[in-house]
Amino acid sequence: MQIETPPVDRDVPKPDGERRGLILVNTGNGKGKSTAAFGLALRATGRGKAVKIFQFMKVPTARFGEHRMFDKLGLPIVGLGDGFTWKSRDLDQSAELARHGWEQAKAAILSGEFFLVVLDEITYPLIYGWLPLEEVIATLHSRPKDVHVCLTGRRCPQEIVDIADTVTEMTLVKHAFKAGIPAQRGIED
Template sequence: MEIESPPVHRERIVPTGERRGLVLVHTGDGKGKSTAAFGLALRAHGRGKPVLIYQFMKVPSARFGEHRVFEQLGVPIIGLGDGFSWKSKDLEHSADLAREGWARAEATIRGGEHFLVVLDEIMYPLRYGWIALDAVLACLRERPPHVHVVLTGRGAPAELIELADTVTEMQMVKHHFKAGVPAQRGIED
């Protein structure tokens, strides 16, 4: 590692636009997409803003670490799916759940009662064709101006990246799973 001097001068850029709801996308093959979205949810909740989290691949009865803490904090986190496709016993049922889940999420976004709506792992049902990309894009364009939406998952479509205000691509540099270390409670769930 090369040592560098801390910066002492910084060019200050003054924003000229108005504050408005943002569309944020967390995508890529690296770890941390959902975790980053949950961090934003915690930040918004900490400021007293109403937050709602939809998880497109988790079952409604899921009790992972995030469910436990959000329940304690009073932040709704709703599983809309039946697990990842390789765990599903009926892919048509999975697709139906995704479409029903999208209808709920769309109503929430358009309703405008929440400051932040998280659409966790929505990229999977988009990529599988279970949810129409055009419908998601239209909802994001037409949402109330104060509503922020975070969408997570691998393989975000180019059209969604184009529409988004902020896109972060998580890149895997190294992952413990590739070294044979299994998933661990509190880290992956």
């Protein structure tokens, strides 16, 4: 490890641009995409901002750790899917759930009621062709000025990356699962 001297001067000038809603993307093959989005949602909620989370691959009855905590905080999180596609009995139904869920998410974005809308795992219905990419992009462009939208999932379409204000790619360096360690409750749920 290289020891560094802590910075004492601000190297970057303060931006003087207008404050506005941002499009944020968490993508890549590493862990932490949804977790980072949930942290963002908690930060906004802590500031008294209205937040809504839509999970495109989770079932509406899901009770993972984040659901239990968000329920306690009164932060709305909505499951829109029917779970992992490899467990789905009917991919046409999965696609229909995604389309119906998108209508709900789109309405929330365009309503202006929320400071932040999280579209967790939306990249999957996009890359599976279940949602029209052009419509999602048009909605992001036409959202009210102060609405922030955070999109998560692997293989985010380049067209969304191109219009996003902030894109973070989570890189897989090492994963316990590859060493034969099963998922841990409270870490991966």
